[in-house]
Amino acid sequence: MKTKYSLLLAALALIVISGCVKLSEDPKANLTPQTYFKTQSDLDASVNAIYIALARDGAWGFTSKETSYFGSDDYTTDPGLNKQDQRDFDRLSGGSSNSSLTAEWYGPWQAIYQADNVITNYSKVNSTQALKDASAGQAYFLRGLCYYYLVRTFGPLPMVLTNLDLNAKPPRADVATVYASIISDLQTAKKLLGTTLAQGRPTTYSASACLADVYLTMAGWPLNQANNYALAAAEANIVIQAGVYNLSTPYDQVFTTNNSPESIFALEYSVAGGLPDRRFGSSNVPLDEVALDGSSGWDDVYPEINFFKNAPVCTRTDLTFYTTLKLIQPDKSFVLTPWNSTVTHAQHPYYKKFRAGLNGDGVNETATQILSIQPSTNKALDVIRYPQVLLDYAEASDMAGGGPTGAGYAAVNLVRARAGEAPLTPGLSQTAFRDAVVYERAYEFAEEFGMRWFDIVRLQLLPAVIAARDPSENSIPAGTVVAQKYLAPIPFGEMTLNPQWTQNAGY
């Protein structure tokens, strides 16, 4: 009998055991799209994800974001060391397998992916219309901005305006279609965003400022639609007339403080928060500079010699370039050494404006000593500064009509005044004025994250830039088809995943 009971017990136990085990899954610690987008905080957290996608280290938080811009004269890098990715583009020889180039591709695309998510879902949230609009406005702005960077770097793009199924393989749409979408996004953002300045977030003026630059670019290569000059001037004028931005900050402090009155849109960084900006600090410091605490420079990025030599003589130039290296000696004293001394590793000038980071959290130094050199800074990355709007306006108003206008002169002279330059010669021809503004842009925005490179692209300036190059720069191989170098190649991995695409010519 006893055994019979144990058998029954065993059978019962089996039934209990099988009852306990469920094969359905409940990921208790994970959020899923099915249960999300209920409250404004869900929406806020989704919007914040767009910023991180763009700002993070593998995207715009490091020099790798600028890899394809090294073809420009305000960028060069070491002939050796671990700088091959940038050096290849400096020599106009970058290829699709370049592993740093991916930051330029994935950064904006990942931000677009998050923006699409917000734009698709923001209306589901239980919140006020004003709050929802403010959230959606940021998403539209950032999506427009990202497509703008992508289209100028890579040319035709797939139009992905909503999150896709993984098996969908969209074609590359032509550049005009991409620009139409960018304008639509920025116009929507302009309507949805408010006028109150809030650090780290775009306003309706940020959208206008971006639109002005987009129209100006559309007037140049490859679309060459001259009717956009007027639209560019009009959008820039909205920002100027609003009177909320100014150039009261001394030029050097624009790069050592955050949120100056000329910052129209910036990405924000926090070292302690795990989101450092590594574009400032060590990246810009010569390899041979070693600080008192033993930290040293990375030698990632500096200007070409003739770009420096051709700079206007003014305080801005003095504040921009770093021309006397401080080389530490065994007794911890520093020997001040000119950049072109053969004692130096690169024999190039460097950028001063990117050294300090925020209040010296990059390079902490005096005139005769370097205390420490840090790669991770809290410096906000200004994506749009007010001088861009002024110079966009000056150029657009000049090119839209029959030459320079008084307001155009006023705009460029505002920038020149802060730079310590005399007002621009009056009575210039339309082209001479345009060229003067483009020259002004080159030095106002020297090495600022592609500004100069995109001017070279839209105005097709590469032959002139190459001609001006010092022979000691990294050599451009004979037989390089310069006309094919205005666009970067689509990264190799992306081409493999999208066999329906054709690679840009020349790659």
Add this chain to the structure above:
Amino acid sequence: MKMKRILFIFFLFMFAVTLNSYAAYFKSAVKSPPPVTVTGQVKDDQGKPIPGVTVKVQGTTSGTQTDVDGRFQIQAPDDATLVFSFVGFAEQSVKLNGQTVLNITLLESSIGLQEVVAVGYGTQKRSEITGSSSTVSAKEIAKRPITQLSQALQGTASGVAVTSANGQPGQGPHVQIRGANSITGNTEPLYVTDGNIGAAPDDPNDVETIEILKDAASTAIYGSRGSNGVVLITTKSGHLGKPRIEFNTWVQNDQMPKTLDLMGPYDFARSVNNQFESTGQTDAFTQAQLDNYKNNGGGTDWQKALFQKAWVQYYDLAVSGGSETVKYRFSLGYLDQPGTILNTYYKRTTLKSNMDVKLNNRMDLKIILSASLPQNHNNSYGGGLTDPFNQAVEWDPTSPIRDASGAYINHSKYASIQFNPVEQAMSQADDGTATNLNGTATFNYRIINDLTFTSTDVYSIGQNYLQRYFGPGTSNYDSKSDYINNETSKFTGYLSSNFLTYKHKFGDHSITATGLYEVQSGTSMGFVARANSLSTYSLGYYNLALGGAQNSSTYSSDALVSYLARVNYSYKDRYFLTASIRTDGSSHLTKKYSSFPSIGVSWNATNEDFLKSSKVISDLKIRASYGQTGNQNVGAYSSIAQILTPSSQGNYYFNGGMPGAAGTASVATPLGTGVSKSLEWEAKTAYDVGVDIAFLKGRLTFTADAYKNNVTNLLYQKPASGYDNGNTYQANIGSLTNNGFEFSVGGTPVVSRDFRWTTNLNVSINRNKVTNLGGLDNQVVGSGNNTVNAILKVGQPLGEFYGYKFLGTWKTSEAAQAALYGMKPGDAKYQDINGDHAYTSADYQTLGNATPQFTYGFINDFTYKNLTLSFMFQGQQGSQVFSETLAYLWGGLGDMKNATTIEAVPENLWTPSHQTDNPAWSNSSHNYNNSSRYVYNSSYAKLKNLSLSYKVPAAWLQRISVNNLEVYVSGQNLFTITPYKGYDPEINNAGNAITQGQEFGVIPNPKTYTVGVRLGF
């Protein structure tokens, strides 16, 4: 679903059979003749008593075991036959015919066709097995001072490739059975310990036998977890008799097997000057400095500074004994293992209790409780750019470790851009402790003589606690990414295996049927608390409130429900058939249930008349099998799309941070990359044919197997396009094959009264080939570790290196041609496949392969009286390694600035007058590419073990009431024959089978010297 239902019905049917048989048993209870008491002693061929031998009355279930002195006592009918069996010995049957005292000599059996072995959910005689498996016995394990159980598999079994991941303390090796069966997933076998699936004991001394199941006929019973092979472990149990105490200890000295030949300060300074001169820069070191280095030395030998000779200690104490009703074995083990680089160690305390309780004549219960308490300190140097071990060979030999004030010198102008390796090693702390508890209860109920119900129930709890300090003195602090963290995780697991075994013999036919219902579930959860930029680090990692907080937590739960039916059939003990089908239902997949069938046949010719009389062939068995298994390389929640809550970069700071302050955090929840809706297990279809032969009564044995394995539904982290958020998602993409041949030859070439030589050679040959990649052909895979790319290509094996082919240097006579590439004589020359006068990714080609042509183990034991000399060689042939460590020594690659290898001294580099193939210093960026220049032959033969042991004669010991005493000295990895110039051809830091063979800064296996004692009371 259908299969699940069928199997469940089968299980219920087995239950019905149970009940019926039970009833029948009572009806047909038969009276046996009156029993007599039989006593005796069991000894081996050297006359030593064997404890623990199972003594059974044939045809019944009653039995006993021999005690410490090999003695037994049993009640049996006077016409009964007694069967004596013990692992590693040939089974012996003795008909009593009225005898009441038996003295038995059991003979060791190398091939062990008569021995009873674990097969999973039961045991079988080896002669009846249709599948392919290998055994490693406690005796073999005891020959080496093993710290991790999986090391016991190295060199001891054919078809099993064991390679050390790295030489850190506490590190277990990689085990691969018959090649890699997954391209990105786990390729390690499934461990099953005493019925506990997915668990392996920590203390090797607790292990009785290891059975390695290799073909599908053996592994298909483990269904979706069987495709990498299965390692069945049986732990030691108590013996009948008075308490027996065993004490086992050894002390070991571990050291680096070699140092790399690097420049001293003088050569280094010359080399830096040579480099500076190439770009027109003024010399870095003055002639006076050079002279000083030349005459007075100075600087630092960074290898010497970072390495240490470590004293490892191991202790194991076991008490065992038992009566007819209760047998027990308790053991306590302790390992203290410092590493071969500064400030690293592994410590482990293990406790184990095995109890066998005979509840009544029909029921018995086995209860195993085990605890393992490992402790790690800085065992986080798995290889890579920033590891101190890697930086030590890249560091500036002219730089002292500390400055005049005694402070560490963080950076050196001519070193790599990383961080002082000695300072990093001494300052950082990465401490982990774990508590792993496990209880296994196995209940056996012989319902009737033919039918047994078995239930194995396991409950496991694991808790980890990690503490990390990366404050002042670490590269993290130096780059302002300093932090401390505390993290903990908890795991609870439950397993219930319930099966009925029906054994019946009718005439020449014998059948064993097994029906199983099994459930397994596990839940893990944990959290990480991290603080950045602490205001003070004086409290180490103990106070998280001193910095900005960053927290995250995890939860994961899963379940597996399984059904298995297995039938073993034999005819006349000559023809055997095994057929099984297992259905696994898993929570991980959208399609929950999958089934895995197998069939195996064998012919044991030993019992055929024509062999019975043979004096030459004593055993002959031929086997063939087919089956399907799976690989559970899909994690929980893999098919559920997610909104992410990343722990790093999880917040955005709209007001920006200030130095030392984070600003106001705004939580971000990005949408994750999409998921595949149709994930399946990787499925392996395996075919095997094999033969087992023993000649001259086991003096020479031979086992060989040929196999063909096809793996389909290969899982791959498929890259998503940028517009799909980039990153990767898991998808089934393709298939591969592993075909191979393996054999082992064993023998006892010499046996005399005082001398005995036994030997075993096992050889494994495996050919791996990717056959389909679902359109992702020529997938270039970065190792994520700065090393060369690998390529996945249809028709090629896994582990292919992919990059430029190095052709030496451009010679002066080739100046014009070099100029087409923007290069000059003295620069590196590579093969330009497409002839476009540029080195681009179009010129990449396959450069070598990590998988060996064959691997082998060669074991020999020479015993003279009480003295035994053993040695084991283990090796591989025809494999290659890509050594980024050696590549970096040439300078210029990655963040490495100056060469440190002695081969890069100025007179070895290209000059117009001495045109070597070592490129001169140059501005050409292509001199420093990853290329075939750093691919090396990694074939090796290692003296894995050499030991000399002495058993103190029993006669001497009796006086001091010691049962046995054995002392030994041994050495491991004493020498390696290899053309490879790096530290160790065996190690690499491959993340998966694609990038195997890539090595970067991996700590080598130590060379060790051991002294040990085994003592029994």
